[in-house]
Amino acid sequence: MAQAPRIIVYTGKGGVGKTSVAAATAALAAKRGKRTLVLSTDIAHSLADSFDRALGAEPVEIAPNLWGQESDVYYNVQKYWGTIQSYVTSVFAWRGLDAVVAQEMTVLPGMDELASLLWIGEHYEQARYDLIVVDAAPTGETLRLLSLPEAGEWWLEHIFPIQRAAMRVAGPIVRRVTGMPTPSDAVFTAGEELFHRLERLHDILTDPEHSSIRLVLNLEKMVVKEAQRTFTYFHLFGYPTDLVVVNRVLPAGAGAFLEQWKELQERYLPLVEESFAPVPIRTVPLFEREVVGLAMLERVGDALFADADPTAFFYKGRPYRVERHDGELILSLQLPFATKEQLSIDRNADELVVQVGSWRRNLILPRALVTAETRAAQFEGDTLRIHFAAPASAEGR
Numbered sequence: 001m002a003q004a005p006r007i008i009v010y011t012g013k014g015g016v017g018k019t020s021v022a023a024a025t026a027a028l029a030a031k032r033g034k035r036t037l038v039l040s041t042d043i044a045h046s047l048a049d050s051f052d053r054a055l056g057a058e059p060v061e062i063a064p065n066l067w068g069q070e071s072d073v074y075y076n077v078q079k080y081w082g083t084i085q086s087y088v089t090s091v092f093a094w095r096g097l098d099a100v101v102a103q104e105m106t107v108l109p110g111m112d113e114l115a116s117l118l119w120i121g122e123h124y125e126q127a128r129y130d131l132i133v134v135d136a137a138p139t140g141e142t143l144r145l146l147s148l149p150e151a152g153e154w155w156l157e158h159i160f161p162i163q164r165a166a167m168r169v170a171g172p173i174v175r176r177v178t179g180m181p182t183p184s185d186a187v188f189t190a191g192e193e194l195f196h197r198l199e200r201l202h203d204i205l206t207d208p209e210h211s212s213i214r215l216v217l218n219l220e221k222m223v224v225k226e227a228q229r230t231f232t233y234f235h236l237f238g239y240p241t242d243l244v245v246v247n248r249v250l251p252a253g254a255g256a257f258l259e260q261w262k263e264l265q266e267r268y269l270p271l272v273e274e275s276f277a278p279v280p281i282r283t284v285p286l287f288e289r290e291v292v293g294l295a296m297l298e299r300v301g302d303a304l305f306a307d308a309d310p311t312a313f314f315y316k317g318r319p320y321r322v323e324r325h326d327g328e329l330i331l332s333l334q335l336p337f338a339t340k341e342q343l344s345i346d347r348n349a350d351e352l353v354v355q356v357g358s359w360r361r362n363l364i365l366p367r368a369l370v371t372a373e374t375r376a377a378q379f380e381g382d383t384l385r386i387h388f389a390a391p392a393s394a395e396g397r
């Protein structure tokens, strides 16, 4: 079998430049000889606009070594959910829902993007490409969906309210008494297959030897804050993050009108460094016009990577994690050094600022820790452990 492909997922708030950066990365890698597929899983596709050409629900060749794909909701749901969808439709129809409405209803929230993400697993297994670049949905959505594979059981339970074994025994009786359509074995098989696909996708995306996630952001408060939150969750869920791309950085001499914007950007840059280090940061300037077509994408790619390999792992590691232990939640932070220096911890709602000498980290706490009381902090070699009282309902995420 051919070598398993490298997977790079770009995510970030809407409008920050995910599509431009994903397309530019793919175009550069392709130009340097890698067989590359760029796949848009964002419902709001703009990959075709970025390349200034039509794309489809299956990969389309754009340039030598370069293919593009904009996945399509109905195509995907049919492809991955077909059997289950027919069953769910029959249940809805039995409940008196109009057939067309029932069909629509079977696309449960999140299913569409999840189905798009399943393409990653498919391309990974087929190994036709050396590189798969994913232009993913904005931060929150992607997060929720990416963590779903761990909650695969949840999906199955909602689709199959009654266990398979119980169904075998009670099926005909239930059907006779209530008239409710019972799922056939084919539906269960499809459900199990889907569950395995989700598990597999999760394994692939959390495999630091093949996959990494890159955050795209702009130097604006709300954008940085959302990226910090995403960064926290990726670490909790174990999705390796290897690069932060700061897009639309104002160049020097932007003119009087933009001078204030430029000052503002310069103020946020240190915050970005504190928030994402040790993950490296690369910047792309704001260009004088929008990024459309291969020539502009080439400019973005050159600005971003210059001579570096766009498919490199710019960072490997997991700078922090949260574990539950003896009724406490423990946040561990990896320090780049072992220390006995004075430690200061500042908390402001969901923000945590940790300072050790001149080393400073600014992170957004996971939801489970926001209301939790800080109890103690201790160093162990190069690891700092902060203990929180576990809220009764905390699930550790």
Ligand SMILES: Nc1ncnc2c1ncn2[C@@H]1O[C@H](COP(=O)(O)OP(=O)(O)O)[C@@H](O)[C@H]1O
Pocket (backbone or CB within 6 Å): 012, 013, 014, 015, 016, 017, 018, 019, 020, 021, 046, 247, 248, 249, 284, 285, 286, 287, 288, 289, 290, 291, 292
């Ligand atoms: N560095 C840049 N300089 C100028 N225009 C840019 C830059 N990056 C992105 N754009 C433009 O900004 C708009 C949004 O970018 P896009 O990549 O579609 O963002 P997203 O995918 O995050 O929503 C597009 O019109 C794009 O051409």
Ligand SMILES: [Mg+2]
Pocket (backbone or CB within 6 Å): 018, 019, 020, 042, 044, 045, 046, 047, 135
């Ligand atoms: Mg986009």
